[in-house]
Amino acid sequence: MSKASSRPRATIVRREATPPTRTSEEARAMARAALARMSDEEDAAIMAAALADPDAQPLELLNLRRKPGRPRAEVKKIAVSLKLDPDVVGAYRAQGPGWQTRMNDDLRKAAKLKHSLR
Numbered sequence: 001m002s003k004a005s006s007r008p009r010a011t012i013v014r015r016e017a018t019p020p021t022r023t024s025e026e027a028r029a030m031a032r033a034a035l036a037r038m039s040d041e042e043d044a045a046i047m048a049a050a051l052a053d054p055d056a057q058p059l060e061l062l063n064l065r066r067k068p069g070r071p072r073a074e075v076k077k078i079a080v081s082l083k084l085d086p087d088v089v090g091a092y093r094a095q096g097p098g099w100q101t102r103m104n105d106d107l108r109k110a111a112k113l114k115h116s117l118r
Contacts, residue, residue, distance in 0.1 A: 077104075 022030070050056050092099040108115065 092103050095102060105115075
């Protein structure tokens with residue numbers, strides 16, 4: 001018997017195909033069906049376990065903050081592309097932050113429009 005034949009042979013493990021992926025609609029339908037089958041006792045046990053775990057608090061018990069940023073305006077503005085003289089833009093920008101709002105206000109005055117709600 002040769003040395004090669006006395007060695008144990010490597011075992012090849014074949015994996016089953018990955019399970020089929022589900023669409024989000026199918027996953028939601030499965031979750032709804034599981035929820036419908038859940039008894040009140042099971043629901044109470046799950047809720048008690050979640051309340052006991054500080055890392056798994058239900059969303060309504062957490063202090064959820066609003067997303068950072070400006071609040072949405074009541075009157076949405078329209079983005080336009082406008083060519084202006086460099087000295088005009090430079091003069092408004094030199095006045096500091098809010099130059100676009102000041103330019104909008106000046107255009108309202110020139111067009112004799114009332115101020116919109118802000």
